[in-house]
Amino acid sequence: MNKKQSAATSASNETALNVIAGIDVGGTFTDLLLFDASGNLVFGKTPTTLDNQAFGVMNALEKCAIDTATIDTIVHGTTTTTNAVLERKLARTGMITTRGFRDIIELGRRTRPQPYGMFGQFKPVIPRDLRLEVSERMDADGNVLIPLDEQEVIDALQTLKSMGCESLVIHFLHSYANTSHEKRTAEIAAQHWPNEYITTGHSLLSEYREYERGVTACINASVQPILHNYIDKLQGELKNAGYKNDLLVMNGNGGMVSASRVIKESAKTVMSGPASGVMAAAYTAKRAGINNIITYDMGGTSTDVAMILDAVPGVSHELEIEYAMPIHVPMVDVRTIGSGGGSIAFVNDAGLLQVGPDSAGATPGPICYGRGGKEPTISDANLVLGRLNTSSFLSDNNTSIDDVRSAINKKIAEPLALSTDAAAGAILTIANNKMAGAVRMVSISRGHDPRDFSLFAFGGAGPLHAVAIARELGIPNVLIPARPGITNALGCVVANVRHDFVNTINSPLDTLQDSTLLDTFTAQRERGQQLINAESVTIDNLQYRYSADMQFIGQTHLLNVPIDSPAVTVEELQQKFEAVYLQRFHVELKEIRANLVNINTTVIGTRPELDLSRLIDPAGRKASLNDALSETREVWFDGGWHSTPVYIRESMPLDAVIHGPAIIEQMDTTVVVEANCTARSDDDGNLHIELS
């Protein structure tokens, strides 16, 4: 396989390649990564423009000095919808729903934000006065109990229009079982509504659970105009700059979709940022021959963890973007396990050092950012201990290393009767222990022992902590990609075209016919083929992934069971379910019947393989490791200072072997190679750190 790919790469090197650019908008920076016609790479990094992300995107394109007219494909990751939801800056959206049930999306499922503390508030996506009821009702089998009152629908549409609604949701009970009332209402709405922003509950996911389906539909509707407006503007700008093709946009499932289609299912973009990073990780690691990884993406304000098994990132359709805000469309299963470099360290009333959960965030940020932060954070500890480069970190602000040391001394060292150095070391010990515990919980909640995985670290702070965390977890091998800081942009470039389908069956398995399985899978597969054929992207081949969501009768939680072929029989499915159940929960339940809840198909159009070996320019690499040495400085490891070599990543020879302790600095991150570890590069420039 590898041989074939490299052959293909070198062959196509001689002809002109597609010029492809990935542009990812993050909280702070907009990153661009472009593969040009001869396979060379171009980078661009500009500040994110928060008001309209399109400016930052155009700036990044300008900065990299490539004629936009020569770019064949642009794949874009945006947080426009993410921010709209989190900040509740949503389009004014109205809802038409079943009489008696307009409060479903406000009442939720009877929860509170935290187990202890009777506090917290919840703001529904659509305010109560914009949720109108009409007469109609289905039962759970899809039988019509109360026919749809079309006049009430027309009246409701008029009212919502007069109240200034721009977007519309139609959400009826049991619409997954019978879509006719929602479809009919949408038809009527199409005649009366001034635009195309009409979302029906069943269209995004045909799955039971009225709260989750309703919120998903509401989020979709209320970000649709915002995303549409943004994409239109950006496409206009790109067109002016000479770009001729359809813009492609990243979805939360790790695939991409054309701009013309992304609007209809806007909710799928809400969690796309973390997903593209995970896709890049899977791609990079697979090329390096490592198929089972835990991704560890630690930035300044948050840390995300995902699991990749057999080179395929886990996908979930039960994620929440925040408290009580489920978006139940298939998305790469990324868990946020806490804050990042900005996590605050403090000594609590019990005299014990704690790190987090409070974070200094981006503003004021750690003390060392020089933006007024006063509380010691993980980043401050890294700086004091020589892990981060003092001169480059503090060069653009008026904070001195002494300011940072004195804060750690006063707030941590004195109360604990430690030296300042030991106190800073303690912050890292506690933080690493805590983060390792959180990674472990993510792993075992999915039924896996973290020791069976490699740790793939990226984000600005991931490579600083990865080795320590791997050691805590018993993970033997850490992988640091060539460009940890632009992993999301790489994810855009390597993403495939992807469509996911879910159909609710919800019947005891032994009451089903084999043909039901085959027919459902086949219909899903054909729908996916149609959608992908309609896209303007070059596709190598089509891949299909089939699975079933199952449970034992009497249970409410679901287990996803992967299936090889749509021609699976009921009996085979039973066996597969039992095997997956045993693997995940270590329990055998032969006594109890199985229930088939959902049938799922994912159709993936894979794109031509890209050569990542130039992510670090081979021409910049020096002949010997010594030539890559930038300095030797004192760095704190295991309770003491050690004279430690500091290398420039971009200059390191590809065949260099580095024995820890060592620091490797590069443009976008710092890698800490702890003592008793060995780091080596592979052909793509990834660092493999073996823990002994």
Add this chain to the structure above:
Amino acid sequence: MTAICILNSPDTPHSRKDILESMTTATIDGQKKVESIDPITLAVIQSSLQQVCDEMDLSFSRAAFSPVIAEANDRSDGIYSADNGELIAQGALGLPVFVGTMQFSTRVLIEMIQSGEVAAPEPGDIYIVNDPYLGGTHLMDVRFALPYFYEGKLFCWLSNTGHWPDIGGTVPGGFSANATAVEQEGLRIPPVKLFKKGEIDKEIYSIICSNIRVADQRIGDVKAQAAALLVGQERLTQLIKRYRLPVITSAIAELRQRAAQQMRQKLTEVADGNYTGTAYVDSDGVVDEPLTIQINMQKRDGELHIDFDGTSPPCAGPMNSVLATTQSSIYLAMRHIFPDVPINAGAFDPLHIKDPEGTFLYAKYPRPVSGCAAEVSQRIAEAVFAALVPALPELVPAAPAGSSGNFALGGFDPERNSSYVMYQLSGGGYGGNYHHDGLTNGCSTIGISKTPPIEVMEQYFPVLYREYALREGSGGAGEHRGGFGIQYSIELRRGEAQASFVMDHGRVGPQGVLGGKDGAVNTVTVWRDNEPYTPLHLSKDQGIAIKAGDRVDVATPGGGGFGDPAKRSTDAIQQDLEYGYYTAEEIRDAYQ
């Protein structure tokens, strides 16, 4: 992860050679040989012990069969002292009502082993017990306890509690509204070894299964509950191997002391003096009179002295509370107030609770107790909140709805030719608080569970929801108003069924504080042949026969208001009106 096959292969730590070997290695490779513990190691061990418990919680929920455990997380796992059962650490995501309960049951188990009433532990054993009077809650909460051996010596106990969906008794599900003796409430299991040296005792198990409903599904929960303890055992062994036994032992003692210190530090925010709070249970379900919970707190010498003088005597119906539940209710209320104090026996040291002898909060055999965990516990917490809100106005809210809102419907579905028991549990409004309005449809004070979707309920049971809505006007007025309860109307579509209710706050709404008004009371109306029926005891009733076409309407309480309504902002009032939360008239009455 090693597959845990609990029925076949006992995997006990002391039988494992590798532990001894690695103990030797640990010394050779020169791990830090600290005997006194530095504060950093201490903090790491604290979070690692917590992690062991969190993993047990996770494992239990993920593998459990019953939705009540798997989805509603009605379970808890912890580590307990071998000497006296004191709580060492407990999972952060355990059901709040179990804060502290298992240390009572573990202590009783230890005492019964010492006195010879219960067989001594051996590696691979797991005890089962649900006796409420031996440190429990209600019969449905079944506790497992695993003696944890390290190097052949009992080091501690790992224990967990899971709420079983049925435990026998007169009412499916166990929530009787009018039992008068514990025997009517279900099967009472004394501490016995359900697993002996790693093997399930099939005889004991078959006795249990013969006495409970839907017994065939229970094996799934039993396996999950035991497997969670084995996960804890494996993880604890790894922890001890890493830091060595003497270090862990002194860390546990040190952490206990520090938790006490932390709670004392928190209590400095409460000024010295007396604080009292009162809460009322509608009735005991048998005698139609309210039960009074009177809590008296005195803050002196940095500690809180608590008694229940003035509380009603033991009652005939199932609203009695056993001592473990009464004390845990205070612990959980304190934890709601100070959520960052770790759950550990030391945190309870500064709380001195006088045994409420002679009251319904210290039930003894054979008093019925099925209402204690779900309802009475929440009234005790409410009394604690009411007592402390003047002292800690920023940390304590007005009274929340504080009921599990249990409506059970048991019947026969002629179309499917099968019997069923359906539960509709409901939330209500939370109290307004210093910072903001109360949450709408929050879960019970003692729980963290979600309600199932209507679409699932209608799939499983022959019912049709006519309405499921926010209950307008139910939040108590205040500067920050209470959150809203819900109202629903459920119609029986086929066959016949019996409706039962165990709810509360039907007589008096959740109390408003510091000038805020009370939230709306809970109401229940059963419509039979279009004739309304209201339970005599308002919120509690049992065995109301209904047939197809009849329906049940319930409205749950809103939260109490916080602070003077006159101080509510006009914007907030205007928005309440726009959203239809209150009528114009209600607004006039409350805020003029």
